[in-house]
Amino acid sequence: xxxxxxxxxxxxxxxxxxxxxxxxxxxxxxxxxxxxxxxxxxxxxxxxxxxxxxxxxxxxxxxxxxxxxxxxxxxxxxxxxxxxxxxxxxxxxxxxxxxxxxxxxxxxxxxxxxxxxxxxxxxxxxxxxxxxxxxxxxxxxxxxxxxxxxxxxxxxxxxxxxxxxxxxxxxxxxxxxxxxxxxxxxxxxxxxxxxxxxxxxxxxxxxxxxxxxxxxxxxxxxxxxxxxxxxxxxxxxxxxxxxxxxxxxxxxxxxxxxxxxxxxxxxx
Amino acid sequence: xxxxxxxxxxxxxxxxxxxxxxxxxxxxxxxxxxxxxxxxxxxxxxxxxxxxxxxxxxxxxxxxxxxxxxxxxxxxxxxxxxxxxxxxxxxxxxxxxxxxxxxxxxxxxxxxxxxxxxxxxxxxxxxxxxxxxxxxxxxxxxxxxxxxxxxxxxxxxxxxxxxxxxxxxxxxxxxxxxxxxxxxxxxxxxxxxxxxxxxxxxxxxxxxxxxxxxxxxxxxxxxxxxxxxxxxxxxxxxxxxxxxxxxxxxxxxxxxxxxxxxxxxxxxxxxxxxxxxxxxxxxxxxxxxxxxxxxxxxxxxxxxxxxxxxxxxxxxxxxxxxxxxxxxxxxxxxxxxxxxxxxxxxxxxxxxxxxxxxxxxxxxxxxxxxxxxxx
Numbered sequence: 049x050x051x052x053x054x055x056x057x058x059x060x061x062x063x064x065x066x067x068x069x070x071x072x073x074x075x076x077x078x079x080x081x082x083x084x085x086x087x088x089x090x091x092x093x094x095x096x097x098x099x100x101x102x103x104x105x106x107x108x109x110x111x112x113x114x115x116x117x118x119x120x121x122x123x124x125x126x127x128x129x130x131x132x133x134x135x136x137x138x139x140x141x142x143x144x145x146x147x148x149x150x151x152x153x154x155x156x157x158x159x160x161x162x163x164x165x166x167x168x169x170x171x172x173x174x175x176x177x178x179x180x181x182x183x184x185x186x187x188x189x190x191x192x193x194x195x196x197x198x199x200x201x202x203x204x205x206x207x208x209x210x211x212x213x214x215x216x217x218x219x220x221x222x223x224x225x226x227x228x229x230x231x232x233x234x235x236x237x238x239x240x241x242x243x244x245x246x247x248x249x250x251x252x253x254x255x256x257x258x259x260x261x262x263x264x265x266x267x268x269x270x271x272x273x274x275x276x277x278x279x280x281x282x283x284x285x286x287x288x289x290x291x292x293x294x295x296x297x298x299x300x301x302x303x304x305x306x307x308x309x310x311x312x313x314x315x316x
Numbered sequence: 317x318x319x320x321x322x323x324x325x326x327x328x329x330x331x332x333x334x335x336x337x338x339x340x341x342x343x344x345x346x347x348x349x350x351x352x353x354x355x356x357x358x359x360x361x362x363x364x365x366x367x368x369x370x371x372x373x374x375x376x377x378x379x380x381x382x383x384x385x386x387x388x389x390x391x392x393x394x395x396x397x398x399x400x401x402x403x404x405x406x407x408x409x410x411x412x413x414x415x416x417x418x419x420x421x422x423x424x425x426x427x428x429x430x431x432x433x434x435x436x437x438x439x440x441x442x443x444x445x446x447x448x449x450x451x452x453x454x455x456x457x458x459x460x461x462x463x464x465x466x467x468x469x470x471x472x473x474x475x476x477x478x479x480x481x482x483x484x485x486x487x488x489x490x491x492x493x494x495x496x497x498x499x500x501x502x503x504x505x506x507x508x509x510x511x512x513x514x515x516x517x518x519x520x521x522x523x524x525x526x527x528x529x530x531x532x533x534x535x536x537x538x539x540x541x542x543x544x545x546x547x548x549x550x551x552x553x554x555x556x557x558x559x560x561x562x563x564x565x566x567x568x569x570x571x572x573x574x575x576x577x578x579x580x581x582x583x584x585x586x587x588x589x590x591x592x593x594x595x596x597x598x599x600x601x602x603x604x605x606x607x608x609x610x611x612x613x614x615x616x617x618x619x620x621x622x623x624x625x626x627x628x629x630x631x632x633x634x635x636x637x638x639x640x641x642x643x644x645x646x647x648x649x650x651x652x653x654x655x656x657x658x659x660x661x662x663x664x665x666x667x668x669x670x671x672x673x674x675x676x677x678x679x680x681x682x683x684x685x686x687x688x689x690x691x
Contacts, residue, residue: 211412211414213410213411213412213414214414214416216379216381216401216408216410216414217408217410217414217415217416218416218427219380219381219400219401219402220379220380220381220401220402220406220407220408221402221407221427221428221431221477221481222402222403222428222431222432222481223402223427223431224400224402227431231427232416235418236417236418
């Protein structure tokens with residue numbers, strides 16, 4: 049049983065470890081270790097295309113994560129105030145949204161956006177001379193919508209675990225609904241919201257499939273990596289991959305630490 | 317009117333809160349059924365009853381967490397049935413304390429003062445918080461986190477957080493339920509002396525009759541959403557109005573009987589099986605009526621032979637339980653069934669050899685027991 053578990057972990061993590069290892073190769077071959085060097089990191093970071101793609105990705109990830117956190121939290125609060133059948137329906141829809149394969153979401157979002165754009169553009173062009181098109185906006189919309197369901201799930205779990213008496217206690221002590229939200233609800237939900245934000249950021253930052261469909265002329269980092277693989281693989285790709293991975297891991301660690309420091313609302 | 321209790325005297329007339337025909341309905345369930353109750357200023361009142369009896373609903377309507385479906389609630393003369401909790405001059409100690417886990421002890425206690433408008437000066441808040449923490453003997457614990465406090469300490473923080481606001485009424489929702497027996501007894505003493513020194517009206521919800529009996533000036537017994545009886549602990553114990561109260565407060569043998577003659581305060585009844593006894597009658601029952609008679613196990617005596625002039629029931633001992641300072645007997649009577657009798661330790665010595673299986677006489681002294689009214 050232990051050997052089996054070990055094999056599973058090796059299968060999962062060995063390729064990732066090898067990419068990290070090969071990123072320090074001195075040679076030109078991406079799938080071979082030839083001496084040690086950090087030259088590929090230098091190359092990656094001085095490549096203007098990489099830097100541009102990185103900035104695009106970070107901007108989109110940040111914007112979509114902020115939107116997802118704000119609207120996801122609001123939606124979670126509204127959902128927990130709903131009753132019975134309707135709540136069950138929306139809960140189910142949210143879980144379904146998380147489980148639907150990225151490629152389906154990508155195609156569906158593309159079709160939906162194109163349809164909307166085609167319907168609006170003639171009218172918009174006549175009115176303002178400006179038209180809607182695929183790009184950063186559609187990426188933020190697609191990522192924001194998808195990751196919102198992650199935030200909703202995390203925040204909902206936190207709300208469910210929260211002692212309702214805390215809200216009553218706040219009210220009993222003279223705080224109106226807004227003051228209670230600001231001083232009790234929000235601080236208690238903060239770890240879940242932050243975790244949702246970091247998860248959303250990481251998802252958007254790493255996403256290739258949805259971005260591939262709706263990015264239009266924008267080049268995010270995953271799209272850049274994909275297209276440069278087609279031009280031939282160098283350890284530079286490994287270096288970029290390793291950096292993205294390190295950044296994502298860092299976020300996850302931060303998310304974990306905040307969740308732990310925030311404690312659970314029930315730990316009395 | 318004034319009524320004396322074991323603790324102190326409260327003068328009536330100054331109602332701090334009043335339920336006026338207050339009902340609360342959840343769908344089909346009537347959680348509170350036309351409650352009418354005046355709560356006097358400075359008294360310690362308990363709502364006592366089993367779970368689902370409506371006591372918590374009554375408290376939550378006072379706090380403002382529930383709105384009455386019918387009737388109203390007055391607090392300090394103002395009608396507050398529609399007023400939200402955050403605008404009521406009452407504070408609550410919650411069953412599981414409901415302390416804010418993201419704040420320190422001092423921040424928890426300061427919470428109510430920080431909500432005041434116009435704003436209270438920081439220095440003033442700090443002074444009052446320190447005083448409240450001193451009152452509950454937690455003077456040094458202000459900077460601690462909630463999870464660093466034990467159950468008993470958390471209970472005191474919850475108490476300090478409520479009293480720091482100087483509420484007109486302090487509501488306590490089964491505050492001792494989560495504490496172990498020793499801590500609970502300590503806390504009861506502390507609560508009581510706190511109530512005496514602060515002079516605030518305390519309203520306690522509990523299902524623990526010992527707690528209610530030992531702490532309250534008055535107890536309101538609840539059942540099926542209704543008030544079954546209101547009275548001092550002594551009144552409830554000595555003169556339960558109905559079977560529900562007799563059964564719930566202390567223990568009682570409840571026996572079917574028929575009224576022979578009745579006068580002010582006394583009645584002659586004939587128990588099933590034919591024995592005639594004299595019992596207390598809080599009201600004058602109709603001669604010939606079928607009634608129920610309640611008698612406390614400690615009001616009965618046991619003897620090897622009947623005493624002249626004292627009505628006696630012959631019965632067989634089926635169980636004997638030793639409790640140290642007293643012994644509890646369970647006896648079987650051919651018509652009345654099981655009868656409980658509680659004897660002090662020295663009375664047992666007068667019954668040599670009276671173990672399980674022995675045939676004894678249950679002596680019913682005149683005036684023991686009373687006629688119960690309808691629920």
